[in-house]
Amino acid sequence: MAANADLDLSRRELIKLGAAATVGASIGIGESLDAQSSASAGASAAGRAFFTPGELALVDELSELIIPTDDHSPGARAANVAAFIDARLAEAWEEQERTDWREGLRTIEQLSHEATGKPFMQSSADERLAILTRMAQNEGKPQKPEEIFFARLKSRVVQTYYTSEIGIKQEMEYKGNSYLTEFVGFDVS
Numbered sequence: 001m002a003a004n005a006d007l008d009l010s011r012r013e014l015i016k017l018g019a020a021a022t023v024g025a026s027i028g029i030g031e032s033l034d035a036q037s038s039a040s041a042g043a044s045a046a047g048r049a050f051f052t053p054g055e056l057a058l059v060d061e062l063s064e065l066i067i068p069t070d071d072h073s074p075g076a077r078a079a080n081v082a083a084f085i086d087a088r089l090a091e092a093w094e095e096q097e098r099t100d101w102r103e104g105l106r107t108i109e110q111l112s113h114e115a116t117g118k119p120f121m122q123s124s125a126d127e128r129l130a131i132l133t134r135m136a137q138n139e140g141k142p143q144k145p146e147e148i149f150f151a152r153l154k155s156r157v158v159q160t161y162y163t164s165e166i167g168i169k170q171e172m173e174y175k176g177n178s179y180l181t182e183f184v185g186f187d188v189s
Contacts, residue, residue, distance in 0.1 A: 050089040050098060055105050056082055058120060062108070063157045065132050073170035081160045104149030111135070111146055 051059060063076035063085075076082075089098055111134065112120040116127045123131070135150035142148045161167040168174045 049086055050092075050101075051082075051086045054121075055102075056086055058105055058108065059085060059153075061121060061128065062132065062153060063161075065128060066154055066157045067161050074166050076157055076161050079161050079164040079166040081157055081164070084160050084164070085156055100149070100152065103145070104153065107146045107149055108135070 049056075060077055060082035063081040067076040067079075067081070069075035069078065089101055092098055108120055108131065111131050112118060112123055112127075115131055115134075116123045118127075120128060120131065132150070135146045136154070138144070138147045139151060139154070142151045162172065
């Protein structure tokens with residue numbers, strides 16, 4: 001039994017370290033746009049940035065459209081979602097993952113040119129939302145390249161946001177684990 005207690009403790013420590021690293025990486029950059037810019041610059045200086053500045057701005061805007069700031073909590077931009085995705089893609093083992101992101105971002109630009117005659121970032125807020133809505137229309141069963149990329153983008157944005165301090169503490173109002181004096185389940189016997 002003592003061996004299991006040691007094993008449980010090391011598992012808990014590992015989970016804590018993994019969660020701390022994930023949250024720390026996503027929020028350690030800071031919560032302001034200035035901090036996000038410096039994080040991107042720092043990643044570039046260290047040679048670990050994947051996105052170009054234009055691609056990073058595009059991912060930042062798409063992330064904010066998916067999880068916007070509202071009365072309850074800040075959105076994806078405040079949680080530095082784009083910078084975190086950038087850092088993870090820079091460290092990705094598989095080249096295909098990076099290729100898929102670049103192709104997906106080019107697809108968004110192509111859709112924007114078809115719909116508005118302008119790059120996505122030069123389109124109006126309503127036009128941007130219309131393009132994103134078009135990409136999301138078959139979210140449950142994506143078929144077209146833009147639909148498949150939207151599913152990948154949304155999944156990464158949501159995962160990153162809800163593992164950030166803003167997502168966990170402000171959006172989900174997580175207060176941490178609490179001690180239970182008794183288990184309030186039921187006896188199966």
